[in-house]
Amino acid sequence: MFNKRTKIKDLLSGEKTGQEVTVMGWVRTFRNNQFIAINDGSTNNNIQIVIELGLIDDATSKRITTGASLKVSGKLIESLGKGQKVEIKATSLEILGDSDAEKYPLQPKKHSLEFLREKAHLRFRTNTFGAIFRIRHALAFAVHQFFNDRGFVYLHTPILTASDAEGAGEMFQVTTLPLNNAPTKADGTIDFSQDFFGKATNLTVSGQLEGELGAMAFSDIYTFGPTFRAENSNTARHLAEFWMIEPEMAFYDLEDNRNLAEEFIKYLIGYAMKHNMEDLEFLDTRLKEEENSLPQDKRSEMNLIEKLEFVLNNSFEHITYTEAIDILLASPAYKKKKFKYDVQWGIDLQSEHERYLVEKHFKKPVIVTDYPKDIKAFYMRQNDDGKTVAAMDILAPGIGEIVGGSQREERLDKLENRMKEMDIPSEEMSWYLDTRRFGTVPHAGFGLGFERMVLFVTGMTNIRDVIPFARTPKNCEF
Amino acid sequence: MFNKRTKIKDLLSGEKTGQEVTVMGWVRTFRNNQFIAINDGSTNNNIQIVIELGLIDDATSKRITTGASLKVSGKLIESLGKGQKVEIKATSLEILGDSDAEKYPLQPKKHSLEFLREKAHLRFRTNTFGAIFRIRHALAFAVHQFFNDRGFVYLHTPILTASDAEGAGEMFQVTTLPLNNAPTKADGTIDFSQDFFGKATNLTVSGQLEGELGAMAFSDIYTFGPTFRAENSNTARHLAEFWMIEPEMAFYDLEDNRNLAEEFIKYLIGYAMKHNMEDLEFLDTRLKEEENSLPQDKRSEMNLIEKLEFVLNNSFEHITYTEAIDILLASPAYKKKKFKYDVQWGIDLQSEHERYLVEKHFKKPVIVTDYPKDIKAFYMRQNDDGKTVAAMDILAPGIGEIVGGSQREERLDKLENRMKEMDIPSEEMSWYLDTRRFGTVPHAGFGLGFERMVLFVTGMTNIRDVIPFARTPKNCEF
Numbered sequence: 001m002f003n004k005r006t007k008i009k010d011l012l013s014g015e016k017t018g019q020e021v022t023v024m025g026w027v028r029t030f031r032n033n034q035f036i037a038i039n040d041g042s043t044n045n046n047i048q049i050v051i052e053l054g055l056i057d058d059a060t061s062k063r064i065t066t067g068a069s070l071k072v073s074g075k076l077i078e079s080l081g082k083g084q085k086v087e088i089k090a091t092s093l094e095i096l097g098d099s100d101a102e103k104y105p106l107q108p109k110k111h112s113l114e115f116l117r118e119k120a121h122l123r124f125r126t127n128t129f130g131a132i133f134r135i136r137h138a139l140a141f142a143v144h145q146f147f148n149d150r151g152f153v154y155l156h157t158p159i160l161t162a163s164d165a166e167g168a169g170e171m172f173q174v175t176t177l178p179l180n181n182a183p184t185k186a187d188g189t190i191d192f193s194q195d196f197f198g199k200a201t202n203l204t205v206s207g208q209l210e211g212e213l214g215a216m217a218f219s220d221i222y223t224f225g226p227t228f229r230a231e232n233s234n235t236a237r238h239l240a241e242f243w244m245i246e247p248e249m250a251f252y253d254l255e256d257n258r259n260l261a262e263e264f265i266k267y268l269i270g271y272a273m274k275h276n277m278e279d280l281e282f283l284d285t286r287l288k289e290e291e292n293s294l295p296q297d298k299r300s301e302m303n304l305i306e307k308l309e310f311v312l313n314n315s316f317e318h319i320t321y322t323e324a325i326d327i328l329l330a331s332p333a334y335k336k337k338k339f340k341y342d343v344q345w346g347i348d349l350q351s352e353h354e355r356y357l358v359e360k361h362f363k364k365p366v367i368v369t370d371y372p373k374d375i376k377a378f379y380m381r382q383n384d385d386g387k388t389v390a391a392m393d394i395l396a397p398g399i400g401e402i403v404g405g406s407q408r409e410e411r412l413d414k415l416e417n418r419m420k421e422m423d424i425p426s427e428e429m430s431w432y433l434d435t436r437r438f439g440t441v442p443h444a445g446f447g448l449g450f451e452r453m454v455l456f457v458t459g460m461t462n463i464r465d466v467i468p469f470a471r472t473p474k475n476c477e478f
Numbered sequence: 479m480f481n482k483r484t485k486i487k488d489l490l491s492g493e494k495t496g497q498e499v500t501v502m503g504w505v506r507t508f509r510n511n512q513f514i515a516i517n518d519g520s521t522n523n524n525i526q527i528v529i530e531l532g533l534i535d536d537a538t539s540k541r542i543t544t545g546a547s548l549k550v551s552g553k554l555i556e557s558l559g560k561g562q563k564v565e566i567k568a569t570s571l572e573i574l575g576d577s578d579a580e581k582y583p584l585q586p587k588k589h590s591l592e593f594l595r596e597k598a599h600l601r602f603r604t605n606t607f608g609a610i611f612r613i614r615h616a617l618a619f620a621v622h623q624f625f626n627d628r629g630f631v632y633l634h635t636p637i638l639t640a641s642d643a644e645g646a647g648e649m650f651q652v653t654t655l656p657l658n659n660a661p662t663k664a665d666g667t668i669d670f671s672q673d674f675f676g677k678a679t680n681l682t683v684s685g686q687l688e689g690e691l692g693a694m695a696f697s698d699i700y701t702f703g704p705t706f707r708a709e710n711s712n713t714a715r716h717l718a719e720f721w722m723i724e725p726e727m728a729f730y731d732l733e734d735n736r737n738l739a740e741e742f743i744k745y746l747i748g749y750a751m752k753h754n755m756e757d758l759e760f761l762d763t764r765l766k767e768e769e770n771s772l773p774q775d776k777r778s779e780m781n782l783i784e785k786l787e788f789v790l791n792n793s794f795e796h797i798t799y800t801e802a803i804d805i806l807l808a809s810p811a812y813k814k815k816k817f818k819y820d821v822q823w824g825i826d827l828q829s830e831h832e833r834y835l836v837e838k839h840f841k842k843p844v845i846v847t848d849y850p851k852d853i854k855a856f857y858m859r860q861n862d863d864g865k866t867v868a869a870m871d872i873l874a875p876g877i878g879e880i881v882g883g884s885q886r887e888e889r890l891d892k893l894e895n896r897m898k899e900m901d902i903p904s905e906e907m908s909w910y911l912d913t914r915r916f917g918t919v920p921h922a923g924f925g926l927g928f929e930r931m932v933l934f935v936t937g938m939t940n941i942r943d944v945i946p947f948a949r950t951p952k953n954c955e956f
Contacts, residue, residue, distance in 0.1 A: 001734055026694075042696070096917075097917045104916050151520055156618075157946065159706075172654060173652070173653055174652055175653070176650060179651065179653065179655065180662060180668050190658050196951060196952075210946065213599045213600075213602065217608065249481070253479065431956050438575075468636070471638050
C-alpha cells in the first residue's frame with residue numbers, strides 16, 4: 001500500500017492539528033528555501049510545508065520546483081504565518097517526480113486561457129481550471145442527485161444511431177468501411193449492407209426520441225451523455241462533442257415542463273453554492289480582475305456570486321414567443337435599428353434578440369414558449385391556434401439558450417400529418433409512433449446543454465474552457 | 479398543470495391511505511370488469527383500481543385493455559383482497575390513450591427475451607425489464623455516489639479521438655467526408671486534412687489515457703461514459719457500444735487499486751440490495767423458474783440474492799497470474815484434458831480457465847495480478863522480475879472479467895523503452911508522456927464494464943438485455 005496520506009482538503013479543515021500526517025501532491029511554489037506550497041487537487045488551496053534547516057540537502061532542495069511531486073510527512077500545526085490556519089512542519093520529504101523548471105510549461109505566473117487550451121493536458125493543474133473542473137464535477141453529481149431524488153430513471157440512450165429523422169443538425173458518420181475503397185452498389189451509392197451495422201450510422205444528436213420510449217414505461221427518465229454536431233461553427237459557444245441532459249416525463253404538459261426546468265437549474269446553482277464556494281470565490285475574484293481592465297460600461301452589473309444568488313432567488317420570467325416579438329418591436333433597440341437581424345413574427349430569434357430580452361429588458365432568465373411551428377421540430381405538440389407549438393426555450397444572461405424543450409405531440413394523427421408535411425419518413429420511425437399507438441399520454445421534456453450550464457455557473461466565457469478536451473473544427477487533440 | 483398525481487410507489491407505501499388520490503399509468507390487466515392493475519414504472523408492483531358498477535359505461539370498459547393509459551382518481555383504501563395492502567376505489571376514470579388489443583405486441587403472458595429484444599422500444603413495460611432498468615439506474619447512481627463521497631472528480635474524457643495508440647481493439651472511424659468520394663492525396667491515401675477535424679478520428683475505446691492527465695492534477699478522478707469496439711463478436715457478453723467506468727488514482731499502487739476495486743464492487747451490490755430489493759426479488763424468482771426447467775446439475779448453486787450476499791460478505795481471492803497457472807496445471811480439469819485451450823505460463827487466460835478458477839476452484843470473485851508483460855498494454859508498470867507487469871483482472875462468477883486495471887508505469891525511461899519495443903509512436907503521445915516528465919507519481923486505475931456489472935447484479939445472462947438499445951454487428955435498431 002502506497003496511499004497512506006491525507007488529502008489537503010481534509011488537512012485544511014484543521015481537525016488533524018497536532019497529529020503526524022503525510023501529504024502527497026505537486027509543488028506550486030517554494031520560497032526562501034523554507035516554505036513549500038503543495039496542491040493535490042482536492043481543493044484550490046495549497047498546504048504550506050515548513051522545511052527546517054538541515055532536513056534536506058542542497059541537491060534535494062534544488063529539485064523542489066514548480067510541478068514536482070512530493071511526499072511529505074510531519075506534524076500538522078497551527079500556522080504562525082498569515083494566509084493559512086495550519087501548516088505541516090516536515091520531518092521527512094521525498095521527491096516522487098521531478099519537474100524540470102526550464103521545460104515545465106506552467107510557470108508560477110498567470111497564463112492566458114488561449115495558451116492553456118494548447119496545454120489542456122496540464123491546465124487541470126492551475127487554480128482556474130482546478131476550480132472549473134471541480135465545479136463541473138459537482139454539477140454533474142447534482143444532476144444525478146436531482147433526478148434520483150425525484151424517482152427518475154437514468155436511461156443510457158444510444159450514441160450510435162441509424163436514425164436521422166430529427167434533423168437537429170449535421171451529423172458525423174460512423175463506419176468501418178475502408179474510406180478509400182468503400183463498396184458501392186450498382187447505382188454507385190455506398191453499399192452499407194457491408195458496413196458494421198449493415199446500414200448507414202451516425203453519432204447521436206439527441207437521445208430524446210429513445211428517451212420518450214423510456215418515459216412511456218417508467219414515467220420519468222433522464223439521459224446524461226455525449227451528443228454530437230458536425231457543424232462548422234468556430235464560436236465560443238459551440239462544440240462538436242458536448243454533454244447534454246435530457247429529461248422526459250410522462251403525464252407532463254408544458255407548464256409542468258417549465259416548472260421542472262426552472263427547479264432543476266436552481267437546484268444545480270444551489271448545489272454548487274453549497275459545495276463549491278471556495279472555487280466560486282476564486283472564479284469570482286478572477287472575473288473581477290479580468291473586468292478591471294475593461295471600461296466601466298463593459299463590466300458586468302453583478303459579480304459572479306451575486307449573479308448566481310440573484311438567479312436562485314428570483315422567478316424566471318415566462319413569456320410567449322408572440323409576446324417576445326412584441327417586446328422586441330417596441331424596444332428602443334429596434335426603433336434605433338440596432339438589431340442586425342429584422343424582427344417579425346415567424347423569425348427564429350437571433351442571439352442579439354435573446355440577449356436583449358434577457359440582459360436588457362428582463363435582466364433575468366426568461367422562458368419563451370409557444371413558438372411558430374415552422375421553426376420547430378416535428379414532434380412538438382401543436383397548439384389549437386394552428387400556428388404555434390408547445391415549445392419552450394430558456395434563455396440565460398450571458399449564455400443565451402441554455403434549455404430547449406417542448407410538450408410532445410401525443411396524438412398519433414396529428415403527429416403523422418406533421419411528419420408528412422415535413423417529409424419525415426414514418427416507416428423508419430414506426431417504433432417511435434408505437435408510443436402513440438399504444439397507451440399514448442401527454443408528455444414533455446427538455447434538453448440542457450451541460451457545458452452551457454457550467455459556463456453560467458463558473459462565469460467563463462468560452463465553452464472550450466469548461467470541457468476537459470474540446471472538440472471543434474480542425475481540433476481533436478489529446 | 480397536468481401532473482397532479484401520486485406515483486404508485488408512494489401509494490403502495492400506504493402513507494396516503496384514506497386520502498383522495500390521482501394515479502396515472504398503463505393497464506397491465508383488467509379482470510371481472512372490476513379490477514384494473516395499473517403500473518407507472520415507479521415500482522414493479524401495480525396498484526389495483528376497483529371500479530364499482532355504473533362508474534363507467536360499456537364502451538369505456540372495452541377500452542381498458544393491456545397497454546392503455548389511464549388517469550384514475552379515487553380514495554386509497556386498505557384492500558380486502560389478497561395480494562395488495564391498498565387499492566383505489568375509483569370515483570373517476572379517464573382513458574388517456576388506447577391500446578388496440580389485437581395489435582399491441584405485449585400480451586399479458588410471458589414473452590421470450592429474444593422476442594422482447596426485437597421490441598426493445600416496448601420491453602421497458604414488462605416486469606422483467608422494468609426491474610432490470612431500475613436496477614441499472616440505481617447502480618449508475620451508486621457509481622457516482624461512491625466516487626463523489628470519496629472526493630473523486632468525474633472527468634468527461636473525449637469520445638472522439640485521434641489517438642489510436644492503445645491498441646485496445648478495433649475502432650469505428652468517424653468522418654464527415656463523402657464515403658463514395660473521399661478526397662485523396664497524391665499517394666492515394668485519404669486526405670484527412672479535409673475532414674472535420676483535419677485528421678483521422680475514431681470513437682474512443684477507453685478514457686484511461688486522458689483520465690491519467692486528470693489524476694495528475696486532481697489526485698482521484700473517474701470516467702463513466704460510452705466506449706466502443708468495432709469487433710465482430712456476436713456473443714452474449716459483447717457489445718459494440720457499452721458504458722465503462724474508469725477511475726484513475728494518483729499515489730496508488732496495485733494493492734491500493736485492488737482494494738478500491740473490491741470496495742467499489744461491493745458498494746454497488748450493497749446499494750442495489752438496499753434500494754432495489756423488490757426488483758431483485760422479482761428477478762430472483764424469475765431465475766428460479768427459468769432454472770426449474772434445467773436438469774439439477776445445470777442449476778445455480780445459489781439463487782440470485784444468495785449470490786449477491788455471498789459476494790458482499792466474503793473477501794475476494796487474490797492470486798498472481800503465476801499462481802493461477804499453477805492451479806490450472808494441477809487441476810483435475812487439466813489432467814483430464816477438459817480444457818479446449820492449452821495451459822502454460824505466458825498464455826492469455828481463456829474464458830474456460832477463468833471460469834474454472836472462479837466457479838470451480840475458489841467459488842468466489844478472484845483478483846488475478848501480475849500478468850506476463852507480453853499479453854498486456856504498454857502503460858502497465860513493469861515488475862522487477864522483467865517478465866510481468868502490475869496488471870490486475872477481477873473475475874466474477876458467471877461473468878468472467880468484470881474489471882481490468884493496473885498500476886501504470888510512471889518511470890519515463892521504462893515507459894519509453896516499452897513503447898519502442900511495442901512500436902508505439904511516442905511523438906503522438908507526447909502529451910501523455912508529459913505526465914511522466916513533470917511531477918510523475920505512482921498511480922493506478924481500472925475499468926469496470928458497466929453492463930457486465932448489471933448482468934452480475936440482475937442475474938441476466940445476455941448483455942443485450944441489460945442495455946436499453948443494444949448495438950451489435952448488423953444491429954443498430956431504434
